[in-house]
Amino acid sequence: MTFMRIGEKPEIARLPLFRDMDDAMRERVLSGSFLQVFPPQLTLFEIGQRADFLHVLVDGLVELYAAGDVRDTTMRIVEPVTSYILAAVINDMPYLMSARTLASSRILLVPAALMREVIKRDTALMQATMHELALGYRDMVRALTDMKLRQSAERLGHYLLEHSARHGGKQEFELSGEKRVLASLLGMTPENLSRAFGTLKAHGVAARGAKIRIEDRTALSAFSRPDPVPPDQR
Amino acid sequence: MTFMRIGEKPEIARLPLFRDMDDAMRERVLSGSFLQVFPPQLTLFEIGQRADFLHVLVDGLVELYAAGDVRDTTMRIVEPVTSYILAAVINDMPYLMSARTLASSRILLVPAALMREVIKRDTALMQATMHELALGYRDMVRALTDMKLRQSAERLGHYLLEHSARHGGKQEFELSGEKRVLASLLGMTPENLSRAFGTLKAHGVAARGAKIRIEDRTALSAFSRPDPVPPDQR
């Protein structure tokens, strides 16, 4: 649990959330926050807790998941550099999801009360927060329709296309995180994820371990029926 | 298509979204908007369109739905008095859902550009918008976990408990809208919704047509496994 005051974090300042705000205000936020390193597989917070920090994943990998009585389900896999659980912080409400690190991670912890206070003073930050929440809302709308309208292999195909697009559109890339987590994110069992990869072989996807190659983007796209509305520009 | 300038709409002014803003600014928003009456089953807007108006349902019933190639799915049933599609308006992005009236409805149409302009000028409105979006985001998180973790009869049970709570906690109430729409909202077929009502008979729910009576709230709650986090206060 190494604590350290923040020095210069240009990547954080470049985040859409903090980009447009007043420099002095940003400095105030950052100097009131700490950058902390967490080992893999560590629970960062639990569902139901009062939101005490806004998190910004600087480096590593974090899983957000919700718990039922019987089993958990992965809601989101957070890659750097991204903030998360903004909604709970804004409204000073309990987390709806738990979080754990999937890899050793560097996370900026912004005290929720500080965040709320600065938001009230800095209009640019408030506007950025508003935009961020609207984008998050739209992501969730897409995730829900995905779950309701597509079947499992289609969901996987869709995920691979999006994931590839988010990482520079390369046709070859590596999955982030374990397949079991991906399966849970996509709302299926690990067994069925395997079978879904099998199905996608016939639709332009070559997979060996975590290495994925999209050999026929058109075919995959046709199979997984992309959203009618293109992804939001961020 | 009856257009009318708005006169006094205290219920709209009382909405969380508009409640705290400057009176003159609110007047500006309202006088730039129209209150319009729509017949039932009319499409209000289609997925993919640029968001041109923020909607506030004053009276009636509206369905928001997303379309796949094969079938549609209901995303939300909007009851008065509530605003909707705020996220698309804020970010000036295309709608992710289509909307249709389920009953004859009176809807306040606020031009999106006007809304965005006033938000920039009125901090209280911006803050209210931010809160609203955060709540909407949390609703979607709940909806997604609901879909991923509960099976169909449990989803129905959960819906009935929430619906009852939202309508003053009465143990007897009427469903809003047709059952086919409810089925789609809950991510099942109308046939299975019928069967789900059958299942719930053994868990404290009496249904005759659209009239529902929750005879044993404890049993129903135990069966449908409520969220670990209680519903957000609005």
Place this chain on the structure above:
DNA sequence: TCTCCCATTTGATCTTGATCAACAAGGCGC
């Protein structure tokens, strides 16, 4: 009041994905 129409319900069967079981394949410590 009587029909007709359409939403809903009920029943039978089919499909998808979950579960259970066993096996393969790496990666890591000793």
Place this chain on the structure above:
DNA sequence: GCGCCTTGTTGATCAAGATCAAATGGGAGA
């Protein structure tokens, strides 16, 4: 290098929900 433990894959069966088909029933209009 060797075994061991975790992760992923494959196969067989099971359960939930979808689909197809047909019957019921309630309400609006004649």
